[in-house]
Amino acid sequence: MQIVQQVLFALCFAGAVWFFSKKVKEIRRNIFLGVDENLTDNPSVRWKNMLLLAFGQKKMFKNPLVAVMHLVVYVGFVIINIEVLEIVLDGLLGTHRLFFPLLGSFYSFLINSFEVLALLVLVACVIFLVRRNMLKLKRFLSNDLNGWPRSDANNILLTEIVLMGLFLLMNATDRALQLNGADHYHDTGNFVISGLFASSLAGLSETTLVAIERSAWWLHILGILAFLNYLPWSKHLHILLAFPNAWYARLTNTGEMTNMTSVQNEVKYMMQPELAPTDATPPSKFGAKDVFDLSWKSLLDAYSCTECGRCSAACPANTTGKLLSPRKIMMSTRDRLEEVGRNINANKEFVADNKTLLNDYITVEELRACTTCNACVEECPVSINPLSIILELRRSLIMEDSNAPGEWNAMFSNVENNFAPWKFSPDERDKWAEEMK
Incomplete structure (x- = not known):
């Protein structure tokens, strides 16, 4: 019977790792469909950003209470699942609490620390569920989250509550079996949280306790393996991608925009024709129309988005009722990228589907509403x-499709003809000074 359980566990574990790896490879491929961009300069600054923003969650602490709860959930969930290493080895080797003989009293300290964290995670997740579904915070009521995104957030919180509950139930029945002197259940000492319920469970028969303990053990590890494979389909992929996303963040000053060299050269050659090379080739396109035209970092951003809505809450266009929502921009980019990925999976290469990110996923009205104030960039907790x-x-909309409001076109015309946004001849630019004494 024991060997059957070991084989079954090995199959479940290997299958979960294989499916997870397969999806991760697809996501990596999708990200690198984007345009190459070198973001490896100043490694010391990048390591600092990663530690402060991704691990330390620096920007979250603008709201200290929420930040502490989020940190508890994140750190607690990661640290508690260190025990997964023991569970995996127990499952493969057919042992029970493999590390206890090796660690002795320190093992009890670890498990008790995990239990305190598990309780804190459970409480924090309940509070987050209440905030999302009962307190009616504006950024959680947005139409951006209608359908799957809203369910996704709740699914994760409920899953974490169930996993923490199973962890405590497993320990409580384990401790009850220890108190009853059951074979193979080492006396680890009392557990600080689950131990409160162990004495009341000790009255159950050994067969019942073993059945509960084994069921909780199996459901706990299978739940973790299922959670692992749910992550790549969920906004909670940021648990993994927040770290590389913070490390590869652009280090330019806030508000500094990346100009197109080809456009800069056109202006320079217009001002100084003698500098224009005789063999200059025009750029193939301006800006981006689809995900293939965006930087790979922008595609990594799309997969790293937590859908927290802090960007949209800070956006002045969104606040004043305009259609633009920076959160929706990221979600739409990810949706399009996933669709492109499915296209490649089905056809071995991308086959034109008569869709583009521009127009089919993100509208002209959304793009025109942006004031380029950088509030969304400043607010994002994961860069x-x-x-x-x-x-x-x-850029694509204006320079490729010539699609701009009349006011913008007038300004563009003035820049082209007068080298300034205003409708004055360059020869008259200093005329105002003649009237000064």
């Missing part, structure tokens, strides 16, 4: 930059 996507799409 996502919705503005870079907006600017590239807007």
Whole structure:
């Protein structure tokens, strides 16, 4: 019977790792469909960003109470699942609490620490569920989250509550079996949280306790393996991608926009024709129309988005009722990228589907509403930059499709003819000074 359980566990574990790896490879491929961009300069600054923003969650602490709860959930869930190593080895080797003989009293300290964290995680998740579904916070009521995104957030919180509950139930029945002197259940000492219920469970028969303990053990590890494979389909992929996303963040000053060299050269050659090379080739396209035209970093941003809505809450266009939502920009980019990925999976290469990110997923009205104020970039806790996507799409809209409001076209015409946004001849530019004494 024991060997059957070991084989079954090995199959479940290997299958979960294989499916997870397969999806991760697809996501990596999708990200690198984007345009190459070198973001490896200043490694010391990048390591600092990763530690402060991804691990330390620096920006979250603008709201200290929420930040502490989020940190508890994140750190607690990661640290508690260190025990997964023991569970995996127990499952493969047919042992029970493999590390206890090796660690002795320190093992009890670890498990008790895990239990305190498990309780804190459980309480924090309940509070987050209440905030999302009962307190009616504006950024959680947005139409951006209608359908799957809203369910996704609740699913994760409920899953974490169930997993923490199973962890405590497993320990409580384990401790009850220890108190009853059951074979193979080492006396680890009392557990600080689950031990409160162990004495009341000790009155159950050994067969019942073993059945409960084994069921909780299996459901706990299978739940973790299922959670692992749910992550790549969920916004909670940021648990993994927040770290590389913070490390590869652009280090330019806030508000500094990336100009197209080809456009800069056109202006320079217009001002100084003698500098124009005789063999210059025009750029193939301006800006981005689809995900293939965006930087790979922008595509990594899309997969790293937590859908927390802090960007949209800070966006002045969104606040004043305009259609633009930076969160929706990131979600739409990810949706399009996933669709492109499915296309490649089905056809071995991308086959034109008569869709583009611009127009089919993100509208002209959304792009025109952006004031380029960088509030969304400043607010994002994991260094996502919705503005870079907006600017590239807007460049394509204007420079490729000649689609701009009349007021913008008038300004463009003035810049082209007068080298300034105003309708004055360059020869008259200093005329105002003649009237000064």
